Amino acid sequence: MNILIAEDDEHIAESLRKNFAEDGNHVMIAKDGKEAIRISDKILFDIILLDWRMPEITGIEVCRHIRENGSKVPIILLTALSQIKNKIEALNLGADDYVTKPFSFEELNARMKAVIRRYQSNTDELVFYEITVDLINRKVCTPHGKINLTVKEFDLLKYFILHKGSIMSKEEICRDVWNLEFVPTTNLIEATVKNLRKKLEENTGKNLIKSIYGEGYLLIAE
Amino acid sequence: MNILIAEDDEHIAESLRKNFAEDGNHVMIAKDGKEAIRISDKILFDIILLDWRMPEITGIEVCRHIRENGSKVPIILLTALSQIKNKIEALNLGADDYVTKPFSFEELNARMKAVIRRYQSNTDELVFYEITVDLINRKVCTPHGKINLTVKEFDLLKYFILHKGSIMSKEEICRDVWNLEFVPTTNLIEATVKNLRKKLEENTGKNLIKSIYGEGYLLIAE
DNA sequence: AACAATAATGAAATTACTTTCATTTTTAAT
DNA sequence: ATTAAAAATGAAAGTAATTTCATTATTGTT
Numbered sequence: 001m002n003i004l005i006a007e008d009d010e011h012i013a014e015s016l017r018k019n020f021a022e023d024g025n026h027v028m029i030a031k032d033g034k035e036a037i038r039i040s041d042k043i044l045f046d047i048i049l050l051d052w053r054m055p056e057i058t059g060i061e062v063c064r065h066i067r068e069n070g071s072k073v074p075i076i077l078l079t080a081l082s083q084i085k086n087k088i089e090a091l092n093l094g095a096d097d098y099v100t101k102p103f104s105f106e107e108l109n110a111r112m113k114a115v116i117r118r119y120q121s122n123t124d125e126l127v128f129y130e131i132t133v134d135l136i137n138r139k140v141c142t143p144h145g146k147i148n149l150t151v152k153e154f155d156l157l158k159y160f161i162l163h164k165g166s167i168m169s170k171e172e173i174c175r176d177v178w179n180l181e182f183v184p185t186t187n188l189i190e191a192t193v194k195n196l197r198k199k200l201e202e203n204t205g206k207n208l209i210k211s212i213y214g215e216g217y218l219l220i221a222e
Numbered sequence: 223m224n225i226l227i228a229e230d231d232e233h234i235a236e237s238l239r240k241n242f243a244e245d246g247n248h249v250m251i252a253k254d255g256k257e258a259i260r261i262s263d264k265i266l267f268d269i270i271l272l273d274w275r276m277p278e279i280t281g282i283e284v285c286r287h288i289r290e291n292g293s294k295v296p297i298i299l300l301t302a303l304s305q306i307k308n309k310i311e312a313l314n315l316g317a318d319d320y321v322t323k324p325f326s327f328e329e330l331n332a333r334m335k336a337v338i339r340r341y342q343s344n345t346d347e348l349v350f351y352e353i354t355v356d357l358i359n360r361k362v363c364t365p366h367g368k369i370n371l372t373v374k375e376f377d378l379l380k381y382f383i384l385h386k387g388s389i390m391s392k393e394e395i396c397r398d399v400w401n402l403e404f405v406p407t408t409n410l411i412e413a414t415v416k417n418l419r420k421k422l423e424e425n426t427g428k429n430l431i432k433s434i435y436g437e438g439y440l441l442i443a444e
Numbered sequence: 445a446a447c448a449a450t451a452a453t454g455a456a457a458t459t460a461c462t463t464t465c466a467t468t469t470t471t472a473a474t
Numbered sequence: 475a476t477t478a479a480a481a482a483t484g485a486a487a488g489t490a491a492t493t494t495c496a497t498t499a500t501t502g503t504t
Contacts (some may be wrong), residue, residue: 041388135358
């Protein structure tokens with residue numbers, strides 16, 4: 001995981017870094033808010049830990065900046081007990097959670113996990129069998145590796161998954177995937193289904209797309 | 223807007239249909255839960271109104287079915303006063319809101335608007351100037367119409383918007399958009415920027431992508 | 445089993461996208 | 475103003491995706 005720590009206290013920063021790096025994470029440290037903004041603008045992190053009190057630009061301001069840039073990256077605020085009263089307040093500031101100093105690694109780890117899990121369940125993914133479809137980045141993954149799909153193959157797979165368990169006629173597929181009013185006289189759909197099937201089968205060993213003679217195609221429900 | 227109404231009471235269904243159709247909406251009516259599932263599986267609506275009490279399959283079951291299929295389409299439950307106690311309960315069932323019968327069109331309209339607005343702010347869109355970037359469907363819209371971008375142009379625009387206001391060097395663009403470790407000796411980036419600029423300018427009349435001599439490119443912040 | 449309709453296939457043709465090349469224009473510094 | 479580096483441009487080359495074609499295989503029906 002890519003972790004950004006914005007913390008001006010070198011001792012705390014270093015002990016956090018060590019802790020996370022031991023688990024195989026890639027950690028970057030920003031010594032102040034300015035640096036945190038500069039780095040977070042350019043690198044996508046899995047989670048960002050922001051010290052509230054930092055010279056010049058505070059963690060809150062960094063948080064606001066990140067959110068204004070459209071990023072939904074998980075952010076946890078590190079605060080002294082007096083600075084924040086409850087989670088609602090942290091949420092209003094755009095953070096996902098907060099941890100009061102002094103804190104234990106156990107507590108911080110637990111909160112980080114929760115925030116990341118919540119974030120991931122909010123990302124636009126479809127999961128089907130062992131296949132994970134990332135709708136934003138258009139990546140399709142299985143435990144055996146990444147499947148490279150073309151644009152049309154991806155759109156078709158997405159359509160099948162959203163309609164898994166029901167037979168989709170070629171008319172519907174044409175309308176919804178190709179934006180065509182009429183089914184072409186050629187075998188456009190069949191050819192695309194063939195290529196999609198091949199790639200899925202190479203990775204899963206299964207033929208998940210059934211042909212229903214005279215009716216259409218069906219992605220078998222789990 | 224595409225509206226699906228699932229309501230077994232023909233009178234209510236028809237008066238709703240009439241009401242929405244007058245505002246230029248496209249309305250479909252499902253006479254029972256089974257039909258609602260069949261239709262909602264195949265057509266993407268902007269909002270779905272579900273009567274709770276319907277023969278065989280209830281609105282709740284339709285709602286659960288829709289959510290299990292991964293759809294986040296806005297759903298409002300139409301219920302008799304006794305069936306549901308509060309919004310939390312409706313939310314737990316997967317609905318976005320509920321309206322108790324008998325209801326006024328004013329109330330229903332207001333709740334529909336709120337739910338749709340909430341939904342839209344949750345969709346993965348970037349908004350920049352008058353440009354709306356739909357990250358899921360990879361569509362780019364302006365008030366003057368749709369902009370057709372190629373994959374690379376889209377990825378580059380998305381990257382610029384996420385980093386608007388800061389200068390992005392060619393090294394960074396290469397790394398993050400092209401996944402290249404080194405800047406190619408050719409003018410790959412310049413050529414792509416050129417094409418993206420052209421398309422944006424045709425639609426907005428502005429050149430939003432500035433060149434910073436010797437440093438990189440900058441999408442000017444709003 | 446024979447038939448006609450439907451679906452699958454491999455490869456070719458077409459189209460669109462991506463990258464490169466050669467040249468011109470712009471920029472910042474002298 | 476001159477210059478050298480950087481950036482922009484138009485068009486060509488290269489690559490990949492999409493669609494079509496011709497053929498073979500499969501399916502349901504008689």
